[in-house]
Amino acid sequence: MTLHRVSISTAVEACRVLEKLGYVEAKPRVGYFVRGPMQAQSRVRGVLEKDAHETGQRIDPADYVGVHERISVTLARGLQNPLKVDLAGAVCAPALYPGAALRDNMLRILRARSSLYDSAPRPDGVRKLKEAISRFSVSRGMHVDSDAILVTHGCSEALSLALRAVAGPGDVIAIESPTYFGILQVIESLGLKAIEIPTHPHTGISVDALEFAITHMGSIQAVVCMPSVQNPLGSVMPDAMKAKLAELCEKHDIAVIEDDTYGAFLPSPANSKPVKAWDKSGNVIYCSSLNKSLSPGLRVGWLIGGKWHKKIEMLMYAVSRHREEMSQLVVADFMAGSAFHRHMRRLNALLTQQRTQFVEAILKHFPAGTEVTRPEAGLLVWIRLPGELNADRLFESALCEGIRICPGSIFSNTNKFTDCLRLSYGMPFDARIESALKALARLARET
Amino acid sequence: MTLHRVSISTAVEACRVLEKLGYVEAKPRVGYFVRGPMQAQSRVRGVLEKDAHETGQRIDPADYVGVHERISVTLARGLQNPLKVDLAGAVCAPALYPGAALRDNMLRILRARSSLYDSAPRPDGVRKLKEAISRFSVSRGMHVDSDAILVTHGCSEALSLALRAVAGPGDVIAIESPTYFGILQVIESLGLKAIEIPTHPHTGISVDALEFAITHMGSIQAVVCMPSVQNPLGSVMPDAMKAKLAELCEKHDIAVIEDDTYGAFLPSPANSKPVKAWDKSGNVIYCSSLNKSLSPGLRVGWLIGGKWHKKIEMLMYAVSRHREEMSQLVVADFMAGSAFHRHMRRLNALLTQQRTQFVEAILKHFPAGTEVTRPEAGLLVWIRLPGELNADRLFESALCEGIRICPGSIFSNTNKFTDCLRLSYGMPFDARIESALKALARLARET
Incomplete structure (x- = not known):
C-alpha cells in the first residue's frame, strides 16, 4: 500500500489476482506468501489443460463465462x-439514418422486378454487395478481393462463426476488459472460457498484458477485439500497437477476431486502419456490419475469414444456408456511389x-x-x-x-x-x- | 442366408452391424462368433461413454459425422x-411460387412507409408474423400461442439452435437413415455424433429400431426427424407411430427435434399432424420454414422450443440478434388471409x-x-x-x-x-x- 500508494482493497485484490496466477499462495489467517515462479507456471498450465469437471477445481484465470444471466436479467x-x-x-436517433434513401432504393429495385424470392440467391452473398464492400474496404486501408468476403446476418453471426471456426468448447479466448456484452454472450453460448485483458480508454487492449497472458497462462486460442472505436470505451489503438498485436498473435498462432463495426465512424482513414491491414498470413478474421453506421434494422454484416475462409463458409452454410437478396441489393446500391x-x-x-x-x-x-x-x-x-x-x-x-x-x-x-x-x-x-x-x-x- | 432368404452381402452387412452393436465378434479368417449379451452391452456402453481421442478407438454405433467433405465436394x-x-x-420451378404477389405485398408495405430499417425490430420476430404462424399451426393440427414462437433465419438455423440447446459436442443424436444432408452438416459442424435409425419409404423412422437403440446403446440426447413428408424419402409417419415416438422420447427424456418444412405439402390435415401435436411436456422442438412451400429466396423460418424456449431464445440472440422486418411483414400479409x-x-x-x-x-x-x-x-x-x-x-x-x-x-x-x-x-x-x-x-x- 505504501510503495504503490493504493488502498487496502486494491492491495487485497492484487493479492487475489496473484494467487489466481499462482504467484502467491494464501495461508488462512496468516496472509499471502510468494511461491517459486516455476512452480507457479506449471500449476497454472496444469489447471488450464485439465477439464473443470475432471479436476472439480475452478479454472483461473480463464473463466467459464457466466455473465449471461446477469446480462439477460x-x-x-x-x-x-x-x-x-x-x-x-x-x-443513433432514427432520423440520423438514411431510412428514406434506403426505402427509395428498395422501391426502385422492386419496380424493376416482376417477382420476388422465387429462387435462391448465392449462399456466400450477392456479388454486387461483395464488390461494394471490397471498395469500402479500401477506405478502411485494406485491399480485399470480393471473393474473400462472406456476407453474414450481422456482425453477431460473423463473430459467432469466427469463434466456432477457431475454437471449441473449453478453449480459452482473450477478450478486452470491459468488452461489448454481446461477445460475452457468444463466448458463453459456445461453452468457451474467457480471459479478460486490461483495456485502456485511449489506446485499447493492452498488448503487453496480452503477451504476458500468452507467455504465462498456457494456451489461448484467439483474441477478440475492437481496435477501432472500442465498445464501450471508444478507444482507438495506435497503429504501432495494431502492428504489434498482429505480429504477436501470428507468432504464437493465436487467431485475431477483429470486430470493426464502429470503424466507419473514424473520420479519416489515417491512423484508423483495422488490424487486418497488418495481417500477413490470414491470421486475422475481420468482422463488421452496417448495423450501427447505416441502419439498426438491417441484418447485413460480413467477414473476411483469412485462412479459415473455407471452414467458416461451411459452418455458415450448415447453420443458415443463403441470405435474402433484397436488403443486400438495397445496401449495395447505397454503397456503390458516394452516398455512404x-x-x-x-x-x-x-x-x-x-x-x-x-x-x-x-x-x-x-x-x-x-x-x-x-x-x-x-x-x-x-x-x-x-x-x-x-x-x-x-x-x-x-x-x-x-x-x-x-x-x-x-x-x-x-x-x-x-x-x-x-x-x-x-x-x-x-x-x-x-x-x-x-x-x-x-x-x-x-x- | 437360407433362413432369411437374403444375399451374401446382406448377411455380411448384418454381421457387421451385430459386431458394431457388440453382439458378435469377428475372428480373422474364421468368421463371426456370438458374444454374451451382458458383455456386449457393457462394451457398447463403455465405448460410448469414453472420448474417442482418449481411447483411440472408433466409436460405434454412434459415429462422428464425417460426411461433410463428401457433401461439399x-x-x-x-x-x-x-x-x-x-x-x-x-x-419447384420459379413460376410455381407466388413471387408476383410477394412483390406486390412488399410494394404496398413500402409505399405506406417513409423510411426503412432506421430502428431495430423485436429480436423474437414481428408480432404480426407470429400471429399468422400461430393461425397456420391450427391447420397443421396444433394450438400454439404466438409467444411460444421464435422466428429464425430459415429452418437450418432453427435446427442448429435446437441441437445446440439440447446437446453438446460428443453427444449422440439419433437421425433418420437416409436423412436430409443439411442435418448431417449441422450435426458435424456442432461436433455431435450421429446414430442412423432405419427409415421406411412409407412409414418413416422406425420407432422399434429407435427404441432398441435407446435401450441397448446408452445415452441418446435427441432424435431429429421429419415425420411429415421426409426428405429424401417422402414418407409420412402414421399417427399411431407419431404418438408412440412422442411417448417413447418423453419417457426416456430424449428431445424430439421435428423438421416440418414439408408439412404444408400434405393436402389434408387428417393424418398429417406433426409429432408436436402429441407433445405433453414441451419435449418436442418444432422447426419449420416457408423456403420450400412459399419461396426459395426467403429466409423466414420458425421454431416452437417447448421447454427449451428460453435457452433457444438466448442462443438465438447471442448468435444473430434481431431479424430484418421487411420479409417478415411480407409473409405475414400473405399468410393473414387465405392466399397461402x-x-x-x-x-x-x-x-x-x-x-x-x-x-x-x-x-x-x-x-x-x-x-x-x-x-x-x-x-x-x-x-x-x-x-x-x-x-x-x-x-x-x-x-x-x-x-x-x-x-x-x-x-x-x-x-x-x-x-x-x-x-x-x-x-x-x-x-x-x-x-x-x-x-x-x-x-x-x-x-
Whole structure:
C-alpha cells in the first residue's frame, strides 16, 4: 500500500489476482506468501489443460463465462418500465439514418422486378454487395478481393462463426476488459472460457498484458477485439500497437477476431486502419456490419475469414444456408456511389457535436470525481462514478424515472465495473436529454 | 442366408452391424462368433461413454459425422458444369411460387412507409408474423400461442439452435437413415455424433429400431426427424407411430427435434399432424420454414422450443440478434388471409400431376429392377438402382451431359445408399425433363 500508494482493497485484490496466477499462495489467517515462479507456471498450465469437471477445481484465470444471466436479467429488466429517455442502446436517433434513401432504393429495385424470392440467391452473398464492400474496404486501408468476403446476418453471426471456426468448447479466448456484452454472450453460448485483458480508454487492449497472458497462462486460442472505436470505451489503438498485436498473435498462432463495426465512424482513414491491414498470413478474421453506421434494422454484416475462409463458409452454410437478396441489393446500391461516405461524414459531424454537449453536461451535473471518456469517434461514453457509488443501483433507480442506461456490470465476467456505466449520445442533445442527465446525476448522489 | 432368404452381402452387412452393436465378434479368417449379451452391452456402453481421442478407438454405433467433405465436394462439383436440367435441388420451378404477389405485398408495405430499417425490430420476430404462424399451426393440427414462437433465419438455423440447446459436442443424436444432408452438416459442424435409425419409404423412422437403440446403446440426447413428408424419402409417419415416438422420447427424456418444412405439402390435415401435436411436456422442438412451400429466396423460418424456449431464445440472440422486418411483414400479409392456403392447394395439385408423369417416365425408361418411391406429397422421389449400379458414378456422367442429380451417398454417414439417388419433380414435366430422364436411364446402364 505504501510503495504503490493504493488502498487496502486494491492491495487485497492484487493479492487475489496473484494467487489466481499462482504467484502467491494464501495461508488462512496468516496472509499471502510468494511461491517459486516455476512452480507457479506449471500449476497454472496444469489447471488450464485439465477439464473443470475432471479436476472439480475452478479454472483461473480463464473463466467459464457466466455473465449471461446477469446480462439477460438486465436487458429484460430494461424493457419492463415505460421509457422516457433511452441512453442504453448503442444506436443513433432514427432520423440520423438514411431510412428514406434506403426505402427509395428498395422501391426502385422492386419496380424493376416482376417477382420476388422465387429462387435462391448465392449462399456466400450477392456479388454486387461483395464488390461494394471490397471498395469500402479500401477506405478502411485494406485491399480485399470480393471473393474473400462472406456476407453474414450481422456482425453477431460473423463473430459467432469466427469463434466456432477457431475454437471449441473449453478453449480459452482473450477478450478486452470491459468488452461489448454481446461477445460475452457468444463466448458463453459456445461453452468457451474467457480471459479478460486490461483495456485502456485511449489506446485499447493492452498488448503487453496480452503477451504476458500468452507467455504465462498456457494456451489461448484467439483474441477478440475492437481496435477501432472500442465498445464501450471508444478507444482507438495506435497503429504501432495494431502492428504489434498482429505480429504477436501470428507468432504464437493465436487467431485475431477483429470486430470493426464502429470503424466507419473514424473520420479519416489515417491512423484508423483495422488490424487486418497488418495481417500477413490470414491470421486475422475481420468482422463488421452496417448495423450501427447505416441502419439498426438491417441484418447485413460480413467477414473476411483469412485462412479459415473455407471452414467458416461451411459452418455458415450448415447453420443458415443463403441470405435474402433484397436488403443486400438495397445496401449495395447505397454503397456503390458516394452516398455512404457522405452519410458517414454528416453523421460523424453531428455525433462530434452531440458528444461535446453530452460530455460537458455530464461533467457539469455529475458528482465531483466522476470520470468520463471523450472518445475520438462513435456514439458511446463510459463513465466511472466516484467513491462507492454503484451503477447497478443507479440502473434500477433510473428505470423508475423512465431513463434507461447500461450498467458497467454487464461488460465483464468479473465485478470490476460495478461503478461504471455506458451511455449513448446517439440522440440529438436537447432539453430532454439534459434533464435526463441531471436526473441521473441526482440519482447517483442519492444511490 | 437360407433362413432369411437374403444375399451374401446382406448377411455380411448384418454381421457387421451385430459386431458394431457388440453382439458378435469377428475372428480373422474364421468368421463371426456370438458374444454374451451382458458383455456386449457393457462394451457398447463403455465405448460410448469414453472420448474417442482418449481411447483411440472408433466409436460405434454412434459415429462422428464425417460426411461433410463428401457433401461439399458433391455440391461444389455440381456447380462446375454448365447445367441444362437440374433435378438435384429440392425446389419447384420459379413460376410455381407466388413471387408476383410477394412483390406486390412488399410494394404496398413500402409505399405506406417513409423510411426503412432506421430502428431495430423485436429480436423474437414481428408480432404480426407470429400471429399468422400461430393461425397456420391450427391447420397443421396444433394450438400454439404466438409467444411460444421464435422466428429464425430459415429452418437450418432453427435446427442448429435446437441441437445446440439440447446437446453438446460428443453427444449422440439419433437421425433418420437416409436423412436430409443439411442435418448431417449441422450435426458435424456442432461436433455431435450421429446414430442412423432405419427409415421406411412409407412409414418413416422406425420407432422399434429407435427404441432398441435407446435401450441397448446408452445415452441418446435427441432424435431429429421429419415425420411429415421426409426428405429424401417422402414418407409420412402414421399417427399411431407419431404418438408412440412422442411417448417413447418423453419417457426416456430424449428431445424430439421435428423438421416440418414439408408439412404444408400434405393436402389434408387428417393424418398429417406433426409429432408436436402429441407433445405433453414441451419435449418436442418444432422447426419449420416457408423456403420450400412459399419461396426459395426467403429466409423466414420458425421454431416452437417447448421447454427449451428460453435457452433457444438466448442462443438465438447471442448468435444473430434481431431479424430484418421487411420479409417478415411480407409473409405475414400473405399468410393473414387465405392466399397461402390457396397457393398450397394449387401447388399440391400441380405437384401431384408432375409426380405421376415423372414416376411413370422413370419406370418406363430406367433399367428393369429400378425401385422408385411414390410419395404422398412433396416434390422428391428416391430411386434405388438395380444390381451393382452406382449413383455416384451416375452423378458424374450425368453432369457431363448437363444434368444434375443428388447421389444417395450424401444422405448418410455410412455407405448404405450408393445405389440410390434423389430427384426433384418440382419442374413442370415436359419434353426437356423426359429427355433428361431418358439420358439418366441410358447413363445408368452404361455406368
